Amino acid sequence: MIEITNVNKSYxxxxxxxxxLNVVIPEGEIFGFLGPNGAGKTTSIKMITGILKPDSGSIKINGKDIVSQTVEAKKQFGFVPDTPNxxxxxxxxxxxxxxxxxxxxPSDLRLERIESMxxxxxxxxxxxxxxxxxxHGMRxxxxxxxxxxxxxxxxxLDEPMTGLDPKSSxxxxxxxxxxxxxxxxxxxxxxxxDVAERICDRVAIINKGKILFCGKMEEIKEHFKSNDSLEKMFLEMTEHE
Known part of the structure; x- marks a missing residue:
């Protein structure tokens, strides 16, 4: 579970x-975090992973505070950044x-996992x-x-499909x-x-540092009174902002 409560960051x-920023992501969920360039996605991810410290608010990973319990919190997640270099x-x-x-x-487990992956x-x-x-894809x-x-x-996972071939994706x-x-x-x-639309249980759309929408695909379609694709609704929402 990821709990993000009243988080703010200014450069x-x-x-x-x-x-x-207020978001709760429970167990058993693929949560999509969407937004245009400069919307605040990377800053949010850097705070969630402990790379940046929020100006205010709290972030917990499975109950461990990323600021006050940094090591314990970081043991709870695996992080794939947007650049693999x-x-x-x-x-x-x-x-x-x-x-x-x-x-x-342990040695036996790592060998098994390396072989499998x-x-x-x-x-x-x-x-x-x-x-x-x-x-790039191999990296x-x-x-x-x-x-x-x-x-x-x-x-x-921050843009984890970038550079991957179709099979690996x-x-x-x-x-x-x-x-x-x-x-x-x-x-x-x-x-x-379109990937987010197919595999995510819920999505949040962020723009200019603020969450514009957070919910299931059915809820965003109900919000817009539309059966359009996520792409069209995303463009309408962010361009309007």
Missing amino acids: TGVEKAVDN MFLRLKGIEYLNFMADIYGV SKRFSMTDALGDQIQSYS QKIVVMGALIHEPPVWI YVLKEMMKEHVQSNKTVFFSTHVL
């Missing part, structure tokens, strides 16, 4: 990048073992190569694998569905609105 001291000199297997070491994953993402033959030799896959190797109850979407079927949580930021 200038005047205009808020995030303005009084990290630890480029490490080999893929070295990076996965490094991530497993950080989270204290590398097969699903068709990465088995690439694990011995340096990450800097990988394509994205190794970062996803590293974030999930400790099987965290909460997944926080399908695999990741299936993994997200499997995860919430185990009564766990997926927080999912994306610009691909």
Whole structure:
């Protein structure tokens, strides 16, 4: 579960990048976080993951406060950032073992998980190569694998489909569905609105730091009195703002 209560963040001291954000994401839910560029999505995600500290308000991950219980809170989630360019000199297997070491994953379990995920993402033959030799999509896959190797109850995914081939995108979407079927949580930021429409249980639309809408697809269609696609309703809502 992710609980975001009255969260604010300003970089200038005047205009808020995030303005009084209130969202609760329970177990068993894929939650889509949508918004145009500059809407406050990345700032929100950086606060949820403890990279940035909110000016006010609180953020809890499975009951652990990200500011006052930082280490305990960070053990609860796996985070996939929007850019996968990290630890480029490490080999893929070295990076996965490094991530497993950080989270204290035992040797037998990490081997099992690395084997399973590398097969699903068709990465088995690439694990011995340096990450800097990988394509963008391969880097994205190794970062996803590293974030999930400790099987965290909460997944926080920022544009995770970027650069992925269709098969890998399908695999990741299936993994997200499997995860919430185990009564766990997926927080999912994306610009691909048709994907969000198909797989998310609820969505929030943020613009200029404020939540414009939060609810199920049926609720947003009822709100607009429309059967249009999420893309059309999103454009209408954000352009109006």
